[in-house]
Amino acid sequence: MPDLSDRHIFIIPVQDKFLLHAPLLKLSALVNRSAAGAIRAALASGAAAENADSRLQPLLDVLRQPPLLPPAPNGAEISPAFLGIVTTRACNSACVYCDFGAPGASGRAMDLQTAVAAVDWYARLLKQQEKELLEIHFFGGEPMTAPAVVETVVHRARLVAARERLTPYFEISTNGLCGPALLAFLGDYVNRVVLSFDGREDIQNLHRPLRGGRGSYPGVFAAAQYLSDSPAQLVIRCCVSQINVDIMEDTARWFCETFNPSLINFEIMQPVESAAAAGLYPPDPYEFAANFIKARRAAESFGIKTVYAADLSTEPVYTSCPVGSDTVIVSPDGRISSCYLLPEKWQEVGLDLALGEMRGRRELAINPAAVQNIRAMVTNKPRCEKCFCRWSCAGGCHVGNTYPGCSADYSDYCRQTRIISACSLLDELNLPEMADTLIDDREALPALACRESDRLMEWEV
Ligand code: SF4
Numbered sequence: 527m528p529d530l531s532d533r534h535i536f537i538i539p540v541q542d543k544f545l546l547h548a549p550l551l552k553l554s555a556l557v558n559r560s561a562a563g564a565i566r567a568a569l570a571s572g573a574a575a576e577n578a579d580s581r582l583q584p585l586l587d588v589l590r591q592p593p594l595l596p597p598a599p600n601g602a603e604i605s606p607a608f609l610g611i612v613t614t615r616a617c618n619s620a621c622v623y624c625d626f627g628a629p630g631a632s633g634r635a636m637d638l639q640t641a642v643a644a645v646d647w648y649a650r651l652l653k654q655q656e657k658e659l660l661e662i663h664f665f666g667g668e669p670m671t672a673p674a675v676v677e678t679v680v681h682r683a684r685l686v687a688a689r690e691r692l693t694p695y696f697e698i699s700t701n702g703l704c705g706p707a708l709l710a711f712l713g714d715y716v717n718r719v720v721l722s723f724d725g726r727e728d729i730q731n732l733h734r735p736l737r738g739g740r741g742s743y744p745g746v747f748a749a750a751q752y753l754s755d756s757p758a759q760l761v762i763r764c765c766v767s768q769i770n771v772d773i774m775e776d777t778a779r780w781f782c783e784t785f786n787p788s789l790i791n792f793e794i795m796q797p798v799e800s801a802a803a804a805g806l807y808p809p810d811p812y813e814f815a816a817n818f819i820k821a822r823r824a825a826e827s828f829g830i831k832t833v834y835a836a837d838l839s840t841e842p843v844y845t846s847c848p849v850g851s852d853t854v855i856v857s858p859d860g861r862i863s864s865c866y867l868l869p870e871k872w873q874e875v876g877l878d879l880a881l882g883e884m885r886g887r888r889e890l891a892i893n894p895a896a897v898q899n900i901r902a903m904v905t906n907k908p909r910c911e912k913c914f915c916r917w918s919c920a921g922g923c924h925v926g927n928t929y930p931g932c933s934a935d936y937s938d939y940c941r942q943t944r945i946i947s948a949c950s951l952l953d954e955l956n957l958p959e960m961a962d963t964l965i966d967d968r969e970a971l972p973a974l975a976c977r978e979s980d981r982l983m984e985w986e987v
């Protein structure tokens with residue numbers, strides 16, 4: 527358990543004011559420099575209440591409470607946040623920035639016995655642990671190029687859920703290029719469809735061409751239209767490069783006007799070789815953060831939420847990714863891990879995210895020591911120690927951003943996350959106009975984004 531003392535209280539400069547943020551006490555406030563200094567002095571000296579400005583007393587009363595750590599999975603047994611099924615690593619598209627291993631991947635689909643065994647194991651575990659939600663996420667490659675696996679898992683899960691009185695919930699990440707009959711299946715049987723869709727025709731076709739170079743836009747557009755009218759929740763996952771970063775606001779508005787998404791998820795393009803060869807790079811972090819806030823405002827005007835995965839969370843967390851929350855992801859070859867990437871990807875950065883393997887297609891063998899190791903790994907991220915996002919972003923992607931031995935310096939991902947999170951804090955405090963001014967202030971943004979320590983007690987007034 528981390529030793530916190532008063533190091534969980536953060537102070538973040540926002541132009542000429544400061545955000546006081548103590549996520550483990552669920553406290554945020556906007557204060558001026560002299561109030562921030564007075565709070566710091568009162569906490570440092572343990573000053574009696576009457577020595578501090580009486581208007582600060584309510585804040586000091588909360589800040590002197592013991593912090594509450596987020597709940598972490600505990601006990602020897604694994605307790606998965608969800609079951610992930612990688613139906614196949616194969617894909618019918620040729621997105622230039624794919625790092626799921628699809629371009630060189632075998633077309634092998636998961637064996638149906640393996641898929642059924644995974645569902646049965648998960649349902650048994652949930653029952654033993656007296657849980658109610660049987661939550662399954664499908665990944666690829668493109669998961670719908672192995673439709674029999676998806677259909678088998680959905681029907682099997684519904685059967686065991688009915689028998690064991692569990693509530694089934696399904697989510698799929700897909701490119702939507704699976705044809706009308708399979709789209710209809712997704713619309714009717716899957717709760718949430720996360721559709722990869724990067725925007726208008728020129729961007730979609732540039733980012734996500736089909737094999738052979740044809741554009742994927744007509745098929746994805748049709749899928750988004752169909753899913754908009756289906757019972758499934760449509761989430762649009764839009765990837766942002768240097769090419770579309772400055773049209774994020776327009777893209778969000780167009781998605782809202784044209785389709786019926788329940789959420790729009792913006793994420794940055796991964797800097798992979800194939801993308802660089804096509805002249806595509808991750809966006810500038812300041813531009814991404816500023817345009818994300820503008821896109822959020824545009825979508826809000828339609829009543830639609832825009833999300834960024836590492837943004838502020840409603841509860842403090844040790845991890846914002848599947849790794850560290852006991853997630854069990856089964857690959858087509860029966861390997862079981864906590865991350866959906868190919869093992870080579872984690873091994874490259876010195877991580878071991880394997881959890882176990884299938885035994886003879888019928889039984890999942892989870893290694894308890896691996897579960898404990900991964901749980902411990904996510905609580906130890908030196909780069910994040912002094913960052914005000916450490917209990918929300920909590921390191922982001924463990925493979926791409928906060929792997930063991932990574933630099934202690936902030937990455938571009940950190941800088942954009944810190945700006946977006948500060949804007950979210952201002953929104954929560956009902957100060958959106960301050961966030962809107964902040965994102966256009968090119969002096970204030972680096973001061974916020976690059977600050978080495980956000981700890982109040984290390985702040986030099
Ligand atoms: S240092 Fe970076 S990765 Fe860590 S919590 Fe902060 S923003 Fe996230």
Ligand code: SF4
Nearest residue numbers: 847848865923924925
């Ligand atoms: S480590 Fe990165 S790639 Fe793996 S599950 Fe977490 S966020 Fe995804």
